[in-house]
Amino acid sequence: MPAVSSGSSSDPAPVPAVDAGPAESAATGEPAAAVAPVSDPVSGPRRGRPGYDQQTVLNVAVDVFNRHGYEATSMGILAENLGITKSAIYHHVTSKGDLLRLALDHALDGLEAVLDDPRASSGAADARLEFVLRGTIEVLTERLPFVTLLLRLRGNTEIERSALARRREFDHRVAGLVDAARSEGSVRSDIDPRTTTRLLFGTINSIVEWYRPGGPLPAEKLADNIITMVFDGLHTRRA
Amino acid sequence: MPAVSSGSSSDPAPVPAVDAGPAESAATGEPAAAVAPVSDPVSGPRRGRPGYDQQTVLNVAVDVFNRHGYEATSMGILAENLGITKSAIYHHVTSKGDLLRLALDHALDGLEAVLDDPRASSGAADARLEFVLRGTIEVLTERLPFVTLLLRLRGNTEIERSALARRREFDHRVAGLVDAARSEGSVRSDIDPRTTTRLLFGTINSIVEWYRPGGPLPAEKLADNIITMVFDGLHTRRA
Structure with missing residues (x-):
């Protein structure tokens, strides 16, 4: 039944580079979508520390949620993975639940x-x-x-x-x-x-x-x- | 993509009745297997408290592991789900890892x-x-x-x-x-x-x-x- 890939799904996924756009477009390099484009989850202008935007914070958060589980992930763990302080995260989102909802x-x-x-x-x-x-x-x-x-x-x-x-x-x-x-x-x-x-x-x-x-x-x-x-x-x- | 069943996989599964045989035979009522029978994971005679055998302990443990995750499950949680003491579990298996291995x-x-x-x-x-x-x-x-x-x-x-x-x-x-x-x-x-x-x-x-x-x-x-x-x-x- 298995089909365990050599890189199993439990392996830590690479953390997207800072300022990479939405993970999907960078990751697949696929041609134009057959599906109508959906508005980006980020609305409004960039906020917070230079080099970070809400989408980058979201990409990293989703990666961490998938590796550790949403419940086991604290804002402290997220800050560590982003290499910024917890208060810097709050420049982008109001809570961990906010990140989950956006994702x-x-x-x-x-x-x-x-x-x-x-x-x-x-x-x-x-x-x-x-x-x-x-x-x-x-x-x-x-x-x-x-x-x-x-x-x-x-x-x-x-x-x-x-x-x-x-x-x-x-x-x-x-x-x-x-x-x-x-x-x-x-x-x-x-x-x-x-x-x-x-x-x-x-x-x-x-x-x-x-x-x-x-x-x-x-x-x-x-x-x-x-x-x-x-x-x-x-x-x-x-x- | 979904296919969320009304009873989603995260719902607590019913705990097998005490002394139910291996969960599979009781659960499906299917005709004889097309596959050669495999030896029961329990070898040797029953041990421990009357009304419990190693297979029952294993069935409950697997259910609890699936609901809470193996790592988050303590022997205390298992004992609670079985309605017996931790030391009673050790009549059947030597450790939580032993249960995982048997399962x-x-x-x-x-x-x-x-x-x-x-x-x-x-x-x-x-x-x-x-x-x-x-x-x-x-x-x-x-x-x-x-x-x-x-x-x-x-x-x-x-x-x-x-x-x-x-x-x-x-x-x-x-x-x-x-x-x-x-x-x-x-x-x-x-x-x-x-x-x-x-x-x-x-x-x-x-x-x-x-x-x-x-x-x-x-x-x-x-x-x-x-x-x-x-x-x-x-x-x-x-x-």
Whole structure:
């Protein structure tokens, strides 16, 4: 069952360089998104110490949350990882919960933008479903640490529960597309639609455990591979 | 991406009843295993307080490890969950690490038994691969909490690193089967075999996040559904 990558997901991820832009664009070098761009989680002008902006603080925080767990991470640990003082962090955000909320919004805004794209709501259900799955994979690879954080949520705080509710709603809307593709006759009906949806998300979400942006497998090729496996299967076609 | 079940994986799992047998057989009520039976992790006669045996202690410990994390679990927390004293636990095991080792052995012994079955090594590679994937799904559903623990390992201790090494070796052997099926021409060659193996395991392993033994979806049907999706794809065949 495994598939432990040589760099296991528990290995400390490299901390993004100071002043690197949003991790995703720097990390993948992928061509223009198929999905409408989502507003940056940072709004307003830069604040705080020169060389740091809220996005950099957020990138480092998400990395630390993923390595140590949100609850086990203190503002002191974050300050240490950023190489700045705790009070310097408060130039950028009001609390640890604020960082969590911004990070989860970044993941969820990206996912919801896929469903809000007109290509998710017009045309054959089959094509809409494929568009949404490709868009989801793109968000996962571009915002990998942010989606990883979302996927590991325990629902212990109001911020987490609110994010989980948005995640469920996303799930529900994709399940609707699976249903539509089934009714249309393009997706097989011998698998329960709930199971189909869970297996689709299971396959896609599992990439956070091993996919490394900037590695040998481009995100677009990964998306092609997943779409091929889940829709056409791994078996070669017999004549 | 989500697929948050109504009972999310972070919900406290029910604690097995005292003197329930190994969790898996009680939990699934599935017919005889396709996989050769693996020796029970408990060897030797019962020890300790009447009404408890080592397997019961192990079942509860794995449940608590999965809910709180292995590191955050103390022998005191375990004793509380078992309703016995710490010293009573030491009638059954020598340490917390001993419980972890027994639990991981239970998961890994099951997985390795699939590969050691003669059906994994004779016949067409395609059929061998399907046998191994079905067997893996069966072990996952029958030993769900044990495999969940294995999949969440961080590799912080020697016991964990040793289990991760066995997991990698299992992975490596299955990757060999994927290669063989590819060479044989039964599995498509337009997806890199490493990616194929990772997607297969990603799909299968993701069931620990939502599958509930004893629920509406029998384990055997789940296995059929997964095998259908990954080998034949979700698309209906066009004439």
